[in-house]
């Protein structure tokens with residue numbers, strides 16, 4: 408029964424995975440907006456805390472938007488038929504990687520060569536710890 412769509416059998420259901428992720432990110436964004444919108448009256452202490460929370464929320468929203476963009480780009484590539492190929496070296500991205508990260512644009516080695524993410528994360532965490540300590 409599961410082989411009913413024989414013509415799609417080679418490709419794992421990346422579109423469904425991507426759409427699931429998209430729904431998840433949009434839901435997460437919505438929840439954060441609600442949290443900010445509903446945080447009305449607070450004590451001064453809470454407000455100091457809130458600016459940090461707000462900063463984190465904005466930052467996280469930024470990450471969500473980046474995620475959303477990555478997912479949308481992957482969906483575009485699926486539609487265009489060039490999904491699953493590394494944008495840097497044109498080599499196929501391993502299925503294992505795509506199943507873990509369906510929105511991956513690059514193979515692991517290109518991603519590692521390109522990604523400034525760990526440094527950025529560290530400085531972000533450092534900034535937060537400075538803000539929290541005062």
Ligand SMILES: [Zn+2]
Nearest residue numbers: 493496514517
């Ligand atoms: Zn590559």
